[in-house]
Amino acid sequence: MEIIGIVVFALGILISVCLHEAGHMATAKAFGMKVTRYFVGFGPTLWSFRKGETEYGVKGIPLGGFVKIVGMTPQDDDVEPGDERRAMWRYPVWKRTIVMSAGSVTHFVLGVVILWGLFAFASLPDPNKLQSTPVTIDTVADCVAAKWEFDPVKKVPKECVEGSAPPSAAKQMGLLPGDVVTAINGQPVVGWDALTEKIRSAGGQSIAVTYLRGGETFERTVSLPFAQRIKQEVLKDPTKTAEDVTEADLENVGVLGITPVFPKSVAGPVAAFGRAGNQTVLMFEGTFAAMKKFPEKVPKLWTALTGEQRDPETPISVVGASRIGGELFEKGELPTFLLLLAGLNFFVGIFNLLPLLPLDGGHIAIAWYERARSWIYARLGKPDPGRVDYLKLMPVTYAVILIFGGFTLLTVAADIVNPITLF
Numbered sequence: 321m322e323i324i325g326i327v328v329f330a331l332g333i334l335i336s337v338c339l340h341e342a343g344h345m346a347t348a349k350a351f352g353m354k355v356t357r358y359f360v361g362f363g364p365t366l367w368s369f370r371k372g373e374t375e376y377g378v379k380g381i382p383l384g385g386f387v388k389i390v391g392m393t394p395q396d397d398d399v400e401p402g403d404e405r406r407a408m409w410r411y412p413v414w415k416r417t418i419v420m421s422a423g424s425v426t427h428f429v430l431g432v433v434i435l436w437g438l439f440a441f442a443s444l445p446d447p448n449k450l451q452s453t454p455v456t457i458d459t460v461a462d463c464v465a466a467k468w469e470f471d472p473v474k475k476v477p478k479e480c481v482e483g484s485a486p487p488s489a490a491k492q493m494g495l496l497p498g499d500v501v502t503a504i505n506g507q508p509v510v511g512w513d514a515l516t517e518k519i520r521s522a523g524g525q526s527i528a529v530t531y532l533r534g535g536e537t538f539e540r541t542v543s544l545p546f547a548q549r550i551k552q553e554v555l556k557d558p559t560k561t562a563e564d565v566t567e568a569d570l571e572n573v574g575v576l577g578i579t580p581v582f583p584k585s586v587a588g589p590v591a592a593f594g595r596a597g598n599q600t601v602l603m604f605e606g607t608f609a610a611m612k613k614f615p616e617k618v619p620k621l622w623t624a625l626t627g628e629q630r631d632p633e634t635p636i637s638v639v640g641a642s643r644i645g646g647e648l649f650e651k652g653e654l655p656t657f658l659l660l661l662a663g664l665n666f667f668v669g670i671f672n673l674l675p676l677l678p679l680d681g682g683h684i685a686i687a688w689y690e691r692a693r694s695w696i697y698a699r700l701g702k703p704d705p706g707r708v709d710y711l712k713l714m715p716v717t718y719a720v721i722l723i724f725g726g727f728t729l730l731t732v733a734a735d736i737v738n739p740i741t742l743f
Contacts, residue, residue, distance in 0.1 A: 362383060424670070457500075462482045462491060
């Protein structure tokens with residue numbers, strides 16, 4: 321099943337890349353630019369046909385796709401006699417901007433569509449229900465760590481070790497997964513936050529826990545130990561991560577040792593628009609934050625190749641993403657599988673708009689630089705300096721390709737030698 325998942329995820333990436341190129345093609349044709357080729361894949365041609373002035377086809381290496389728009393730069397020599405006015409570089413800057421950004425916009429639209437479909441039809445954890453219904457226990461901890469510590473390698477809080485740490489209060493009183501907590505000290509309690517508040521405030525005290533099991537009501541009394549935990553207001557701060565926690569963010573509270581079952585619900589087609597929009601904003605913010613950390617993650621990718629444990633926050637390649645997608649597919653985690661695919665589309669769309677050649681964002685930046693320069697020269701009464709000579713920018717372009725290529729090879733190697741795994 322994992323192999324099937326890897327293939328399905330890789331196919332999803334290939335389709336999104338082909339749609340990216342289709343976005344360029346469709347907008348170029350709409351403006352009257354000449355598009356001569358649209359192919360899926362690279363290398364030798366396996367099959368093709370011609371419709372109008374455009375050849376469509378499939379090539380032998382399924383690692384992407386491409387579209388050929390005539391005259392992308394003034395230096396291109398692919399403009400046939402009679403097609404001079406249809407060369408892309410001759411069109412207004414706003415039209416060229418739309419064409420060059422259409423690929424990224426396609427990724428954004430595809431990501432939003434995936435999220436909308438996920439929220440509209442999939443049964444997903446519902447935070448509102450978690451706070452409005454009695455808590456059903458998902459897991460019962462075997463032990464409780466008295467001191468909160470962070471594992472810098474795994475990037476998660478350290479877990480207690482059974483035998484060296486005292487048993488949890490939940491285990492002592494015999495709570496089991498599936499039990500429904502209905503009251504604390506005889507007072508009804510609804511919602512995870514309300515239950516958590518009562519437990520945290522009862523450290524060092526004995527409490528009576530009322531719960532349902534198999535349709536019967538039980539009540540057990542247990543003494544809650546004190547344990548060091550993150551303050552609630554810090555837990556709710558979206559800018560804080562476990563890695564950022566300091567001593568000032570910790571407090572001693574009562575701990576029972578349970579986690580809740582997240583109730584699930586289907587948002588429906590209408591409500592899904594709002595949830596997809598909110599999730600898109602969160603994913604964009606996460607993508608920008610991750611891109612800022614890329615330079616500091618490169619050394620960690622290299623150490624992963626030398627045998628050290630892989631930092632789970634290091635970048636992954638298409639190979640690594642497909643592998644994780646395969647794991648999710650095998651475990652039946654289709655919602656997370658789709659979230660990963662949507663997130664990858666957002667990342668590719670944003671990355672492709674960086675103002676660097678040969679990325680689409682580089683072509684857009686040059687087009688607007690030319691426009692701004694022409695405007696300034698006109699105001700100064702000087703003749704238009706004309707178009708940028710792309711040939712003079714080739715050394716910079718090659719440098720960018722070399723850096724990105726090296727980074728890609730590094731991530732692919734790390735994903736093969738020391739991959740990130742979820743399970």
